[in-house]
Amino acid sequence: MAGQLLPTSALSDALVILGAAGIVIPAFARFRITPIIGFILVGLLVGPYGLGSLAQQMPWLHYITISNPHAIEPFAEFGIILLLFEIGLELSFNRLWSMRRLVFGLGAMELIGSALLVGLGLMLLGQPVAGALGLGLALALSSTALVLPISGTQGPVGRAALSMLLFEDIALVPIIFLLGAMAPVAAANAPSLVETLWKGGAVIVALLVFGRFGLPPLFAQAAKTKSPELFLAASLLVVIVAALATGAAGLSPIMGALLAGLLIAETEYHGEVEAITKPFKGLALGVFLITVGMGIDLRVLAANFGPLALGVLGVVVAKAVVTGLLLLFWGKERSTAIETGILMSSPSETTLIVLGTAAQAQLIQPATAQFWQIVTAIGLTITPLLAKVGQLGAGRVRNRARADEVAVEEPEGRRTVILGFGRVGRLIGEMLAEHGRPYLALDAEPAVVRAARAAGLPVLFGNIDSAAVIDRLNLADASAVIVTMDEPVLALRIVRKLRTLAPEVPIIVRARDPGHAAQLYRAGASHAVPETLESSLQLSEAVLVDLGVPMGPVIASIHEKRDQFRQQIMAEGELAAPPRLKASRLRER
Structure with a gap:
C-alpha cells in the first residue's frame, strides 16, 4: 500500500505543478500581469492551509493538492540555482570586475545599513541585542529569485539591484557563521570560517581552471552530435557539479550556479545554453513560488493581521529608505533611487534560511521566527506590487524632470x-x-x-x-x-x-x-x-x-x-x- 501511495502522491504533486505552469503563465500573460502572483496564489490554494487541509475529508482533493509540501522543496531550491545560472550567463568576468565598486561598496553599505536600521527598531520594541542583530541581517536580504526577473540586469535599476544582490549572496555564508558564533552554546565541532573560506577558495579556483580548459571541448563534443538532449544534459551537468562543489565546501550552492553561468558565458556556446535552459528556469522558479504560497496560513494571518501588517510595513519602509538614500549618495538619479529602493524592500527567500539559523542558535524564540517567516512570505508575495509602485513613482519623477528638459525636435x-x-x-x-x-x-x-x-x-x-x-x-x-x-x-x-x-x-x-x-x-x-x-x-x-x-x-x-x-x-x-x-x-x- 505504501509503495502505491508514494508514486500516486508524487504524480498528483507533478500534476498540480505542471497544471499551474500551463494555466497560470498564459492566463496572467494575457492580462500582462506577472505570473509570480499567480504561482503564489496557486500555492496558497492547493497547500496544506488551503484545499490541502480538506483532503482528509474529501480524498479526491489529494489529486489536485500538494500532499507533502517538503517533497517539492528540493525542486524549489533547484529553481533558484537555475535562476542564478541564467544570471551568470548574462554576465561576464569583465563586467563583474567593472562592477566591483558597486558590489563591495554599495552592496555592503545597503546590507549593513538595512540590518542596523531594522535591528535598531526591533531593539526599541524589546528584542535582545543578539536577536535584533540576527533578525536585522535576515530581513535586510532581498529576493534574487524575484527582483532580477523583474528588474533585469541591464539599465540603471537592473545594475544597481544586481550589484546589491550579488553582495548579499556572497555575504550569506559569513552571516550564517556569525549567527552560529553568537549562539549561547556554539557547537564545538562546527567548522571555522577560515576553514570554509580556504576550502571554498580552492573549489572556486578548480572550477575556474575547468571552465577555462574543460568546458570548450565538452560543449564542442556535444555540439558535434547536433543533439539538443545531449547539449541540455551537458549544461545541467555543469550547473549541478558546480553547485554541489561549492555546497560541499561550505559555501552556498547558488554561488556555484552563478560561477557556472559566468564560465559558460565566456565560451561561444553560451547563447545556445541560455536558450535551451530558459524553459526549465521558469518552471523551477514557479515551483519555488508555489512553496512560498503554501507557507501562508490565512487563519494565522487573519488572527494577527495588525502585527503582521506593521511588521511588513516596517521592513519595507526601512529597506526602501536605506537603499534609496544610498543610491542618491552614490550619484544615481532620483527615479532610479525610488524604483530600486522600493523593489529591493521586501525580504528574501534566503531570509527563511537565516531565520532558521538564528532560531537554531537560540538567538530568537521559535514563535518569533515563525512570525517573521510569515512576514517574509507576505513580503515575497507583494514584491510584484512593490515593483509596480516603484515604477509608478519613478515614472512621475521622470515626467517632472522631462517637463524641465529642453524641447528637442x-x-x-x-x-x-x-x-x-x-x-x-x-x-x-x-x-x-x-x-x-x-x-x-x-x-x-x-x-x-x-x-x-x-x-x-x-x-x-x-x-x-x-x-x-x-x-x-x-x-x-x-x-x-x-x-x-x-x-x-x-x-x-x-x-x-x-x-x-x-x-x-x-x-x-x-x-x-x-x-x-x-x-x-x-x-x-x-x-x-x-x-x-x-x-x-x-x-x-x-x-x-x-x-x-x-x-x-x-x-x-x-x-x-x-x-x-x-x-x-x-x-x-x-x-x-x-x-x-x-x-x-x-x-x-
Missing part, C-alpha cells in the same frame, strides 16, 4: 537609430549630423539623456526590451540601426530581436573581439566591428557608406576625427582602458 521619416549614446554613440551621432543624416538615439541612463537633450540632440530615454520603446522607434522604417553597448550578451540578444523585428534594416554592432563578432554575424548583424576607440570611427564609416555617402568625404572626415582623438589622447594622457593596455593600444593606432 525628433527627426521624422527615415532616420538612423543609435542604441546607446555613450562616448561611441555620441561620436557616431556627430558624424551622421556632419553629413546631414538624421538620427534618433536611445539610452537607459537618465543623466546621459538629460545632458544630450540639453545640448539639443535627439536622444530618448528607454530600454530596448520595452515594447512601447520599440514602437516609438519605428525600427521597420529606419535607415540603419547601430548597437553601441559594451555588453556582449546584451548586444547579441538585441541583434536577434532587431533582426526579427526589422529583417531588411542594416544592423551595425560594436563587438568585443573577433569571436564575438562572428556570433553577431550569425545572429543577423550586417556589420560587427571589434571595439577600441578606433571602432567608433569604423562604425561611422560603415553606416555612412551604407547610407550612400561618397567614400571620399567619409574618409576625409574619418581622418579628421582620428587626428582629434590623437590630440585628446596626448592632452589627457589616458585611455578608457586598463593602464597596462595603453601602450599597446596606442601602437595599434
